[in-house]
Amino acid sequence: MKSNAGAGPENRSTARRVVPLFRPYRARVAAVVGLIVLTSTIGIINPLLIQAVFNKALFVHGGPNLRLLVILVVIMAVVPVVNGAIGILQTYETTRVGQHVMRDLRDRLYAHLQTLPLAFFTGTKTGEIQSRLANDVGGVQSVVTTTASSILANVVIFVSTVVAMVIISWQLTIVALITVPAFFWLTKAVGERRRRVARSTQESLAAMSALSEETLSVSGVLLAKAFGNQARDTTRYREENQRLADLEVRQQMIGQGFYAIVQSFLSITPAAVYLVAGLLLAHGTSISAGTVVAFTTLQTRLYFPIGQLLQVSVELRSSLALFDRIFEYLDVVPDIVDAPDAVDLPATASGGRVALHDVYFRYPDVPQDTLRGVSLRADPGQLVALVGPSGAGKTTISYLIPRLYDVTGGSVSIDGVDVRQVRQASLAAAIGFVTQESYLFHDSILANIRYGRPAATSAEVEEAARAAYIHDRIMEFPDGYDTIVGERGYRLSGGEKQRLAIARVLLHDPRILILDEATSALDTASEREVQKALDTLMGSRTTIAIAHRLSTIVKADVINVIDAGRVAESGTHDSLLRQRGRYASLYEEQFDGGRVQWRCAGGDVMTDGTIRQRQPQPQPG
Numbered sequence: 001m002k003s004n005a006g007a008g009p010e011n012r013s014t015a016r017r018v019v020p021l022f023r024p025y026r027a028r029v030a031a032v033v034g035l036i037v038l039t040s041t042i043g044i045i046n047p048l049l050i051q052a053v054f055n056k057a058l059f060v061h062g063g064p065n066l067r068l069l070v071i072l073v074v075i076m077a078v079v080p081v082v083n084g085a086i087g088i089l090q091t092y093e094t095t096r097v098g099q100h101v102m103r104d105l106r107d108r109l110y111a112h113l114q115t116l117p118l119a120f121f122t123g124t125k126t127g128e129i130q131s132r133l134a135n136d137v138g139g140v141q142s143v144v145t146t147t148a149s150s151i152l153a154n155v156v157i158f159v160s161t162v163v164a165m166v167i168i169s170w171q172l173t174i175v176a177l178i179t180v181p182a183f184f185w186l187t188k189a190v191g192e193r194r195r196r197v198a199r200s201t202q203e204s205l206a207a208m209s210a211l212s213e214e215t216l217s218v219s220g221v222l223l224a225k226a227f228g229n230q231a232r233d234t235t236r237y238r239e240e241n242q243r244l245a246d247l248e249v250r251q252q253m254i255g256q257g258f259y260a261i262v263q264s265f266l267s268i269t270p271a272a273v274y275l276v277a278g279l280l281l282a283h284g285t286s287i288s289a290g291t292v293v294a295f296t297t298l299q300t301r302l303y304f305p306i307g308q309l310l311q312v313s314v315e316l317r318s319s320l321a322l323f324d325r326i327f328e329y330l331d332v333v334p335d336i337v338d339a340p341d342a343v344d345l346p347a348t349a350s351g352g353r354v355a356l357h358d359v360y361f362r363y364p365d366v367p368q369d370t371l372r373g374v375s376l377r378a379d380p381g382q383l384v385a386l387v388g389p390s391g392a393g394k395t396t397i398s399y400l401i402p403r404l405y406d407v408t409g410g411s412v413s414i415d416g417v418d419v420r421q422v423r424q425a426s427l428a429a430a431i432g433f434v435t436q437e438s439y440l441f442h443d444s445i446l447a448n449i450r451y452g453r454p455a456a457t458s459a460e461v462e463e464a465a466r467a468a469y470i471h472d473r474i475m476e477f478p479d480g481y482d483t484i485v486g487e488r489g490y491r492l493s494g495g496e497k498q499r500l501a502i503a504r505v506l507l508h509d510p511r512i513l514i515l516d517e518a519t520s521a522l523d524t525a526s527e528r529e530v531q532k533a534l535d536t537l538m539g540s541r542t543t544i545a546i547a548h549r550l551s552t553i554v555k556a557d558v559i560n561v562i563d564a565g566r567v568a569e570s571g572t573h574d575s576l577l578r579q580r581g582r583y584a585s586l587y588e589e590q591f592d593g594g595r596v597q598w599r600c601a602g603g604d605v606m607t608d609g610t611i612r613q614r615q616p617q618p619q620p621g
């Protein structure tokens with residue numbers, strides 16, 4: 001009772017939101033409705049003709065009326081042909097409307113997802129989002145092409161058939177209609193079960209694609225192999241796969257049960273009609289053979305639509321459930337949006353001052369603050385280093401500057417303007433972000449670099465590649481700049497990927513650079529190339545670097561030691577060493593008192609340029 005009460009209004013409100021999706025196609029929908037009404041009504045012509053054939057042409061006194069018979073037979077042959085042709089047109093129109101609505105919905109969902117903050121994506125499985133975009137929106141199309149048109153067609157068929165039946169014989173009509181309530185009740189029960197299973201199947205499908213997406217990506221495979229977890233992943237997959245297979249079987253069988261009910265009713269009622277016709281004849285009511293034949297022919301048109309209608313109502317419900325899943329995403333209100341009075345950052349060449357003032361930050365659904373009163377600043381052209389233990393909050397600070405998250409307290413400003421008052425496009429233009437993981441699209445090298453500034457010419461792309469010390473390497477590939485890279489493309493080394501990413505940011509040419517120096521992805525040989533490229537990139541830009549290289553740290557105008565969400569110490573390398581505090585111990589531990597420049601995967605790069613081999617260390621956190 002309670003669940004029914006809940007499902008009703010929810011479905012109704014979903015339906016209320018679905019209807020407007022069709023508004024742009026009003027004229028087409030009207031045409032489709034007209035065509036459906038036409039084809040569904042034409043169907044009663046032939047059974048009525050059968051009655052005429054029997055009573056007026058075949059079995060008449062003095063032998064068959066051949067002239068009339070030929071006319072009737074020709075009409076009977078032409079009607080299905082005409083109906084078929086209209087049916088084709090109707091299917092075409094319905095499919096077009098369905099596809100257009102689906103296209104609009106997908107566009108809207110994709111555009112909406114693009115406006116959602118990073119937090120939404122860190123909190124949702126990628127496979128799940130893709131499944132809603134691909135499977136759910138796809139499933140919705142059936143609402144239009146199959147479900148909606150089927151409902152209308154079957155209602156029209158049912159009503160027109162009942163009307164025709166009454167015209168032929170009202171007594172037999174009562175017999176035919178008497179079983180309808182039982183039929184409704186049975187199929188409704190089957191429908192409820194079917195809906196539940198359909199929802200579980202959809203969830204299982206999403207879980208499967210999330211699982212394969214996670215575990216069969218390059219990083220996922222790497223992780224599974226490194227930890228020897230392939231067997232565990234395989235078991236997880238097998239279990240979910242088994243669940244899916246079971247659900248599919250159940251769904252199929254529920255459908256079969258439904259079909260069996262329709263079939264039984266289809267065969268039982270004609271028999272009852274014959275019986276009642278016999279009784280009527282015995283009691284002196286005249287019923288011709290043509291009437292009985294026409295009636296039983298009409299009857300197939302009566303039960304089939306009821307069956308279809310009930311089945312479709314089940315489908316409609318599961319389709320509405322799909323709509324619910326889509327609307328659920330569309331209802332996520334992006335909390336990081338342009339303020340109504342947002343401004344563009346002034347385009348001054350000397351600008352780029354970044355200031356964090358008493359910043360507090362808490363991740364969604366995390367009980368405690370990750371940043372607790374962080375204040376720091378980077379003046380135009382300065383290099384500001386963030387150092388500190390893992391989990392201290394350095395990456396979090398770097399996310400707040402381009403507004404990937406909003407502060408929960410305090411403020412972040414650029415050139416004196418609070419970032420919440422800056423138009424996001426202007427913010428993105430002013431800030432360049434180099435992360436540890438250089439993400440490359442499955443596309444050519446040229447396209448990947450050009451992503452930094454889509455309007456850039458090939459010459460400008462090449463210039464950026466040269467400045468990032470990657471041009472010569474690109475030219476070694478057989479296809480040069482047209483080489484396909486990324487997930488399924490040419491495999492690049494960590495250092496090469498980083499330099500491509502640096503070229504991309506160089507082309508973007510931001511005033512402010514946020515740099516998360518890679519910790520372990522690079523081998524000792526690429527490290528120097530990357531360092532040179534980074535030096536070019538930093539140039540005279542304001543740079544905030546999460547620094548792991550001693551050279552970056554020593555060179556920094558200001559070093560901020562971040563610890564437990566606070567700035568624990570702040571100053572230059574020399575002044576901080578003199579304080580003999582946290583920085584001094586970090587310098588001793590991580591950089592071996594200045595002897596280690598940079599810790600790579602294969603060993604340590606020493607400040608004198610030599611390499612010191614090292615046992616692999618366990619990954620932090």
Ligand SMILES: Nc1ncnc2c1ncn2[C@@H]1O[C@H](COP(=O)(O)OP(=O)(O)OP(=O)(O)O)[C@@H](O)[C@H]1O
Pocket residue numbers: 122363364366370388389390391392393394395396397621
């Ligand atoms: N999306 C998130 N949701 C919830 N908590 C998060 C999220 N991202 C990071 N955290 C938590 O916030 C804290 C700070 O993380 P952050 O990544 O900023 O540290 P970090 O100093 O950059 O560390 P590292 O040097 O290891 O990258 C950590 O405790 C981390 O677990």
